[in-house]
Amino acid sequence: DIQMTQSPSSLSASVGDRVTITCRASQSIANYLNWYQQKPGKAPRLLIYAASSLQTGVPSRFTGSGSGSGTDFALTISSLQPEDFATYFCQQSYTTPLTFGHGTKVEVK
C-alpha cells in the first residue's frame, strides 16, 4: 500500500497568514494527489485534485503543487481566513487501496 505522510500534524496560525501543508507519498504517484478540508462534524470537502487543479467553487487562495518527483506535494493557503480553520487531508488516487494522509489540523494561534 502507498503510505501518505503529512506534516505537520497540527499548526497554529492567524488570520492572514500564509500556511503550507506538505504530503509525501511512499512511492511515486505522478500527480495523482487530492486535497480535502474537513470541519468538525462535517463531511470532507474536495479542494484540489490532480495535485494542482482547483475544484469548482473553491477560493483561489488555495493552491496545490508538486515537486516534480511524484512523491512530494504541498497545499498552500495564501491568506488564511476564519473559515479555513479545519483539518486537511491528502489522498492518492494512483492505485488502490486509495489512501489518505493522517491529516493536518489548522488551529487558531
Added chain:
Amino acid sequence: QVQLVESGGGVVQPGGSLRLSCAVSGFSDFRNTDMHWVRQAPGKGLEWVAFLRYDGSDRDSADSVMGRFAISRDTSDNTLYLEMNSLRPEDTAVYYCVTDPGTGYNSRFDNWGQGTLVTVSS
C-alpha cells in the same frame, strides 16, 4: 444541487450484519458516475472502503473489509449500497458515500453524504 443521503447505520453486535444505503438526488449522471464508500473511525482519519464502477464492470475494496463487505448499486432508483457482514469492533466508524467524476488515475471524491454512524459493540 447534488445530494447524497446515507442511512442504515446503527448499533450492531460483533459478527452481525448491516446494510447501508445512499440515496443520490439532484444528479442526472448517476448512471455514469463511479461511486465509493469511505469511512472515518471516531476521532481518526479517513479510510477508503470500497469502489464500484458506474456500469458495474469493476469493483474493489480495502483488504480490511474484503470478503465481508459488498458494494452494489441500483440505477433505477439512484441508490448505492454497502452490505456489511461479520462486523468487527474496528469497523465502528461514520460511513460516507461519495461520487467520483474521474476515471482511473483522475479519481477524486467530489460529493459527499453527511455520513451514517455504525457502532459495533456488545
